[in-house]
Amino acid sequence: MSDLTIQQLAEAYQDYFSVGHSISINVQPVDGPLPDQQALLSAIPAPFMLATDVNSLNSSALRSLNRLGELADELANYLQQQARKIDLLLHYVLRQQDDASSRFSTLSFGGSGCSYIASAPLQPLQVVEVKLFLDNNEGAVFCYGQVLSCQPHAGGYLVQLVFSRIREEDRELLVRASLHQQSRLLKQKAEQRQQASADNQH
Template sequence: MFTESNAYFTVPHQFNVYLESWPESKGIPTEADLRSMQSVGLKLLSEVKELEASCLLQLRGLDNDAKAVVDFLKLQSRKVDLVLHHVLEKEVQTGDKFLGSHFGGSGISLTSKTALNVGDYFKTSIYISSELVAILCLCQVTQCQRIENESQTGSYNISLEFSQILDADVEQLVKASLNVQQKMLKMRKQSRQQSVE
């Protein structure tokens, strides 16, 4: 369970989330249980991501002559990730589909037409296509607020906190949130420059 001291920031971003009710009587799954629940495609993507991270870390120690090799390997790695992510998105998903609105290393937020009970647990599949992130974790609803604006009347903003998630998946989410934040800052800077001109 995450505490306030190890909370991460979240970024606004749209993504797909699938929630499947998880009875409290089952208890929190161990990391091994979580790994065994992953589909073959998800296991494969996780393995590839871990191998990439390890290899790229070793290559960073090489001198500038290796930069072209590192860039080429990053490109190859991205191609593999794209294919695996595409295959994963085509898999039959279990649970109800929701539109995610924010994500980070501690949890996610989503929009729902129905309220969810605070304290309920869900087996959660998260797919952030633009960042090539696909993970399976266990989440708990921490907040459910009715949206009061006219365009989304009858909808709810729901916050979920990770109850069990693999360390490598937290790392992926943190990197993806930093990447999204950088893109947002770059877009803001460009729009400011255009408004000055």
């Protein structure tokens, strides 16, 4: 995915589901062509690598315990409490990576890319360094993206980014996070409908 056309980027943007939701991101333009996969791995800050490893270790440990049945409940609770402590510490460390000068909030995000309001215009196909900080200590992702489109918008410029160079485990993390957010939104809408229905009956 080094020399993509706008059409190819547009198709890549559609590869995965995205959800309308605001998360904190850092976006920094990169001079030159899209870095290769090896350059990405070399550039990822240690806290981002650690966050992904911890998330996968927690998930696999809890899956193993689920096979043990009821006897594992107390052990699972203990492990979840320990994992929560580590998550809080990791969250603090990751936030040190959050650069206020390049911070924006997404309008939408998913496994393929994100959209946000930028303060200055970016050229289509421009390569950018992206840091995404997920809600609820769900992790953080470092990747390289490319600008699919940039249009004037109230208060700035509406930018669509495609994640052109990203680790597969990080893409999976973004896919899971977007699906979790979608399920939360659907649950909220269902609860609001139930509440409205109950109010109408009174």
